[in-house]
Amino acid sequence: MADRRAQLAARVRRTLGEALGATRTRVAAAQAELAAERDRLARVRRAAAAVPERVGAERDRRLAEVDGRHAARIAELTRRAADAARREAPGAASAEWARWRPTPAGRAEPPGALRVGTLAVPGADSVPALVPLLDAGHVELTGDDRAASEAVVSALLLRAVGRADPGAVRLTAYDPEHLGGGLAGFAPLGTAGLLTSVGPGGLGRLLDDLVEHIRRINSTVLAGEHASLRELAAATGRRPEPWRVAVLLGGEEPSRHERGQLDRVVRTGAACGVHLVVRGLGLPGDPTVTRIRVEPGRARLAGAPPVDLDPPPPASLVTETCREVAARVNAGPAPTPFTDLLPPPDRMWREDSATGLTAPIGEGPHGRPVLLSLGDYPPHALIGGPSGTGKTNLIFAWIGALAARYSPAELEFYLLDFKEGVSFARFAQGRRDPSWLPHMRLVGINVNTDREFGLALLRFLAEELRRRADAAKKHEVTKLAELRAVDPTGHWPRIVAVVDEFQMLLAGRDAVAREAADLLEDLARRGRSQGIHLVLASQDVRGIEALWGRPALVAQFTLRIALPKALRILAERNDAAQSLPRHHAVVNAESGLVEGNEIARIPSASDWETWSELQHRLWRMRPPDAAPARLFDGDAIPRLADAPDFRALSAPETGTLRAPVALLGEIIDVQARSAALRLPRAPGRNLAVLGTRVDEACAVLDAAARSLARQHRPGTARFSIACLDPDADPAARALYEDLADDAAWYDEESVTELMAETAAGLGSPGAAGAPHYLLLYAVDAAAGALATRIGGRTGLEQLRRILHDGPERRTHVLAWWRGVARMRADLGGPAARTDQIGAWVALDAHGGELGSSLYPGTGGPDWYPRPWRGLFFDRAVHRTGQTIIPYGPER
Numbered sequence: 100m101a102d103r104r105a106q107l108a109a110r111v112r113r114t115l116g117e118a119l120g121a122t123r124t125r126v127a128a129a130q131a132e133l134a135a136e137r138d139r140l141a142r143v144r145r146a147a148a149a150v151p152e153r154v155g156a157e158r159d160r161r162l163a164e165v166d167g168r169h170a171a172r173i174a175e176l177t178r179r180a181a182d183a184a185r186r187e188a189p190g191a192a193s194a195e196w197a198r199w200r201p202t203p204a205g206r207a208e209p210p211g212a213l214r215v216g217t218l219a220v221p222g223a224d225s226v227p228a229l230v231p232l233l234d235a236g237h238v239e240l241t242g243d244d245r246a247a248s249e250a251v252v253s254a255l256l257l258r259a260v261g262r263a264d265p266g267a268v269r270l271t272a273y274d275p276e277h278l279g280g281g282l283a284g285f286a287p288l289g290t291a292g293l294l295t296s297v298g299p300g301g302l303g304r305l306l307d308d309l310v311e312h313i314r315r316i317n318s319t320v321l322a323g324e325h326a327s328l329r330e331l332a333a334a335t336g337r338r339p340e341p342w343r344v345a346v347l348l349g350g351e352e353p354s355r356h357e358r359g360q361l362d363r364v365v366r367t368g369a370a371c372g373v374h375l376v377v378r379g380l381g382l383p384g385d386p387t388v389t390r391i392r393v394e395p396g397r398a399r400l401a402g403a404p405p406v407d408l409d410p411p412p413p414a415s416l417v418t419e420t421c422r423e424v425a426a427r428v429n430a431g432p433a434p435t436p437f438t439d440l441l442p443p444p445d446r447m448w449r450e451d452s453a454t455g456l457t458a459p460i461g462e463g464p465h466g467r468p469v470l471l472s473l474g475d476y477p478p479h480a481l482i483g484g485p486s487g488t489g490k491t492n493l494i495f496a497w498i499g500a501l502a503a504r505y506s507p508a509e510l511e512f513y514l515l516d517f518k519e520g521v522s523f524a525r526f527a528q529g530r531r532d533p534s535w536l537p538h539m540r541l542v543g544i545n546v547n548t549d550r551e552f553g554l555a556l557l558r559f560l561a562e563e564l565r566r567r568a569d570a571a572k573k574h575e576v577t578k579l580a581e582l583r584a585v586d587p588t589g590h591w592p593r594i595v596a597v598v599d600e601f602q603m604l605l606a607g608r609d610a611v612a613r614e615a616a617d618l619l620e621d622l623a624r625r626g627r628s629q630g631i632h633l634v635l636a637s638q639d640v641r642g643i644e645a646l647w648g649r650p651a652l653v654a655q656f657t658l659r660i661a662l663p664k665a666l667r668i669l670a671e672r673n674d675a676a677q678s679l680p681r682h683h684a685v686v687n688a689e690s691g692l693v694e695g696n697e698i699a700r701i702p703s704a705s706d707w708e709t710w711s712e713l714q715h716r717l718w719r720m721r722p723p724d725a726a727p728a729r730l731f732d733g734d735a736i737p738r739l740a741d742a743p744d745f746r747a748l749s750a751p752e753t754g755t756l757r758a759p760v761a762l763l764g765e766i767i768d769v770q771a772r773s774a775a776l777r778l779p780r781a782p783g784r785n786l787a788v789l790g791t792r793v794d795e796a797c798a799v800l801d802a803a804a805r806s807l808a809r810q811h812r813p814g815t816a817r818f819s820i821a822c823l824d825p826d827a828d829p830a831a832r833a834l835y836e837d838l839a840d841d842a843a844w845y846d847e848e849s850v851t852e853l854m855a856e857t858a859a860g861l862g863s864p865g866a867a868g869a870p871h872y873l874l875l876y877a878v879d880a881a882a883g884a885l886a887t888r889i890g891g892r893t894g895l896e897q898l899r900r901i902l903h904d905g906p907e908r909r910t911h912v913l914a915w916w917r918g919v920a921r922m923r924a925d926l927g928g929p930a931a932r933t934d935q936i937g938a939w940v941a942l943d944a945h946g947g948e949l950g951s952s953l954y955p956g957t958g959g960p961d962w963y964p965r966p967w968r969g970l971f972f973d974r975a976v977h978r979t980g981q982t983i984i985p986y987g988p989e990r
């Protein structure tokens with residue numbers, strides 16, 4: 100039993116042991132499994148945690164890429180939009196206030212749209228928000244923020260003013276509630292009439308005015324040729340009318356009539372440069388209206404992103420700009436360019452002058468050129484205007500416009516300027532500028548004290564008139580156009596003779612004035628049909644007796660050009676010139692009658708650069724044989740060696756000339772001829788030079804001697820030089836040396852011998868041998884020496900004998916007396932005969948002293964001495980004295 104119990108116990112123990120072991124294994128396995136599971140869970144967790152991170156990164160990467168592309172696109176669009184805006188609104192239309200200044204649009208350039216702020220596009224902060232106004236449309240502002248609206252209005256107006264030439268934008272303000280308070284900064288424009296304020300109740304009138312203005316522009320300015328002023332400006336480069344901007348700020352509800360007018364202005368204004376900027380007045384729907392809803396700091400434009408508004412322009416900038424604009428306008432309009440008057444270079448010299456000469460002189464009120472014509476009608480022109488009003492400039496402009504159209508074969512100019520100044524000298528060849536105007540045949544400058552220059556020109560033209568009339572008669576025609584048709588190879592250009600300050604020529608009642616008026620009248624009457632046209636300019640024609648005393652003369656000047664404030668150029672009741680602005684002229688081809696008035700704005704043509712560009716172009720086009728214009732310069736001293744008449748002199752191969760000539764000085768004439776004294780063997784062929792001017796007296800004797808010497812072979816003539824004034828010594832000695840062996844020198848001591856010997860020689864038979872010229876310098880100084888008797892006669896008696904008998908024996912006296920009375924004394928006293936003095940040159944001797952027996956008639960010649968001029972009278976050939984310019988010293 101014990102065993103069984105022991106066996107049982109052992110079995111139980113074994114069983115229990117086995118169970119325990121299995122359990123332990125199972126636990127271990129379970130634990131291992133748990134650990135493995137835990138491990139997996141951790142892995143899974145880790146894996147699970149890693150998954151969203153990857154996906155997000157991809158998404159973010161993609162998003163960033165899209166963002167980047169978007170930003171670049173926006174940046175590109177922004178840049179393009181900003182560029183376009185800059186082009187559309189250049190300079191003052193869009194510049195920031197800190198660097199803002201007026202930049203007026205060029206002549207054919209559109210003014211562009213105006214900036215009010217920037218478009219509030221995220222990332223697009225530099226795209227300007229633009230509003231079209233000038234030449235484009237109208238602006239309507241809405242919203243309750245009055246200050247912000249005012250800021251927009253000021254910005255628009257200032258930019259508009261800055262984009263136009265001063266005066267080209269005119270503002271009208273209607274602000275019944277605040278009486279223009281918002282536009283106070285623009286007030287300075289009012290001083291130049293560029294800002295008008297309309298009081299309460301004035302809306303209807305204002306709108307009526309605008310409608311009327313639009314109507315006028317449509318009918319007279321656009322005149323069916325252009326659809327808008329903008330088109331006209333693009334086509335012609337001219338803007339004949341200013342823009343009008345009406346700023347209408349609130350007020351009562353417009354009446355039906357006012358609504359109707361508002362409607363008309365909106366529909367038709369933009370084409371005529373009439374624009375509205377309104378607030379508190381609904382504008383009718385129209386594509387030209389830009390509506391801006393203004394909120395504090397922001398605004399909305401239909402169809403655009405919101406706009407961040409610019410700050411208002413600084414008050415000082417507004418006032419300063421307006422003040423400057425007003426000052427510029429008050430100073431007068433800017434000149435139009437001279438090139439407006441010229442045809443394009445390939446059209447120059449293409450016009451035919453057979454029937455007349457036509458060229459523009461400036462711009463009319465509607466931008467059309469105002470033309471000046473010379474031909475059968477009107478044939479001649481009178482230009483008037485006080486000093487400084489632009490006569491010279493007008494002459495330049497006219498000459499330029501003509502010279503660019505007609506070649507020198509069609510047109511020639513002769514020009515004389517009686518006022519001081521040398522501006523016309525540039526037409527002739529100069530030292531500084533070798534060019535000349537190829538049409539110019541003669542230019543007279545510094546001639547204010549030499550009316551003879553005017554006379555010379557008129558005489559020359561009279562001669563040309565005669566030549567043309569003869570040619571016309573020969574061909575049995577009457578007019579230039581016909582003459583040119585029957586004689587196509589002839590040289591028959593139209594001639595335009597311009598005389599500036601011509602009243603100087605006609606001043607006084609002397610012989611010069613009388614002859615000038617006679618010649619003028621003849622030229623004015625007959626020049627018309629022969630293509631000779633006179634253009635006379637004067638600062639004051641009222642006092643020209645010679646003009647008003649000859650109505651027939653004035654009547655020929657049917658073309659009148661009056662500069663501002665000109666008197667008596669237009670007809671009596673035509674006072675258009677009195678209200679003319681600066682640089683304008685009334686052009687009137689109806690003898691000044693009101694109906695003929697045309698107002699022209701004259702371009703600036705007289706400054707050196709403007710003019711010389713044209714002159715150089717024309718000069719390069721000149722024909723190969725073109726010669727420079729003859730320049731009469733009253734201040735220039737001619738030289739004998741250059742004188743054509745002197746160069747033409749020569750000595751005969753054999754024998755002696757029958758009548759040698761002594762050249763005394765240059766005649767004032769168109770060909771620069773010399774005054775010549777013929778010295779044949781005839782009584783009285785002596786010369787007296789009268790006056791105290793040493794240099795001029797020496798110059799006359801010098802030229803006489805040198806020109807005579809040129810007509811005798813060496814050794815065939817005698818020149819006896821006696822100099823009795825030490826001041827004349829250098830000149831006389833120079834002559835003595837140059838005449839070399841043919842000359843003999845005498846002084847105070849020896850002059851008596853000269854007289855005695857010469858007088859004795861006259862008595863000997865066959866005395867008319869070699870010519871003998873006695874050149875006596877200041878002979879009156881020898882009166883004392885000559886008073887002594889030698890061989891029964893005094894030196895003076897011998898001198899008288901030589902004067903009397905010498906010329907027939909080829910012995911001529913060319914003597915200088917320092918006064919008329921001294922000469923008379925030497926000739927035998929105040930009542931002595933003077934017929935042995937056949938010719939004289941008066942220097943500073945007055946006309947009155949030259950009367951009685953020296954000059955025909957009574958009272959002597961009209962002669963008023965002036966420096967470096969002489970009056971030459973040769974009783975054998977002259978009816979009246981001839982003014983000469985002595986030749987300058989040769990060395």
Ligand SMILES: Nc1ncnc2c1ncn2[C@@H]1O[C@H](COP(=O)(O)OP(=O)(O)OP(=O)(O)O)[C@@H](O)[C@H]1O
Pocket residue numbers: 434435484485486487488489490491492493518638682683700701702703704705706
């Ligand atoms: N149309 C113009 N545009 C611009 N400047 C002008 C114009 N006309 C004249 N001027 C200027 O005005 C000034 C006076 O003009 P201009 O010499 O032609 O006058 P004027 O009437 O001939 O005077 P004066 O008789 O004193 O010589 C000059 O400096 C000239 O350049």
